[in-house]
Amino acid sequence: AQSVSQHNHHVILSEAASLELGCNYSYGGTVNLFWYVQYPGQHLQLLLKYFSGDPLVKGIKGFEAEFIKSKFSFNLRKPSVQWSDTAEYFCAVKTSNTGKLIFGQGTTLQVKP
Amino acid sequence: DVKVTQSSRYLVKRTGEKVFLECVQDMDHENMFWYRQDPGLGLRLIYFSYDVKMKEKGDIPEGYSVSREKKERFSLILESASTNQTSMYLCASSAYGNTIYFGEGSWLTVV
Numbered sequence: 171a172q173s174v175s176q177h178n179h180h181v182i183l184s185e186a187a188s189l190e191l192g193c194n195y196s197y198g199g200t201v202n203l204f205w206y207v208q209y210p211g212q213h214l215q216l217l218l219k220y221f222s223g224d225p226l227v228k229g230i231k232g233f234e235a236e237f238i239k240s241k242f243s244f245n246l247r248k249p250s251v252q253w254s255d256t257a258e259y260f261c262a263v264k265t266s267n268t269g270k271l272i273f274g275q276g277t278t279l280q281v282k283p
Numbered sequence: 284d285v286k287v288t289q290s291s292r293y294l295v296k297r298t299g300e301k302v303f304l305e306c307v308q309d310m311d312h313e314n315m316f317w318y319r320q321d322p323g324l325g326l327r328l329i330y331f332s333y334d335v336k337m338k339e340k341g342d343i344p345e346g347y348s349v350s351r352e353k354k355e356r357f358s359l360i361l362e363s364a365s366t367n368q369t370s371m372y373l374c375a376s377s378a379y380g381n382t383i384y385f386g387e388g389s390w391l392t393v394v
Contacts, residue, residue, distance in 0.1 A: 179323070204382070204383075206385075212387075213373075213385050213386065213387040213388055214373065214385040216382055217382075219382060238307075260325060261327065262326075264383075267329075270316075270328055270331060270341065271316070271328070271338075271375075271383050272328070272342075273325045273326040273327070274325055275323060275324060275325040276323075276325045276326075
């Protein structure tokens, strides 16, 4: 069965530190890849997505992610985090053979001012 | 903007009660989904529907059923609520092959 794994469950950073959140998936076919963010008390919002083309994808609020097909990975990065980036981040994968969106367990990011 | 509306934000129900969670989307999307979100487990798919009256089981369908009589509405039903169904429930919709949009969530507490 398809699965998505996020390596870091809880990350604590100081403002201006660089961020990288890992995401790996298990599926050998074509995938669509997503990162969603959930700020405290708010609903899930799309940060960025990859469907095809350039594997380096830029999203909102300075986030980017790189799809590395050989590693089945789609890691999220931001060069300099802000206190307002404190949130929970979810990686998600949609496979070509179903319409289902499978989520990772989520990573809680806490940014200290 | 896509709008996915979940009718109830907060519910408290007793064990054994029948519970209906309603979701409506306004973008004529074919696909609709119900997830539950639990700390440390992320979002887990309960059921999804890719057309009116069509449904497929997700990863954790036990204890749940769904109904999709109209394209814009997707209902999640707990036939007999149990305490382990206390959770946040998220509805989502998408056009075929496109981004999935989420509602604000329904917090269900079963006592």
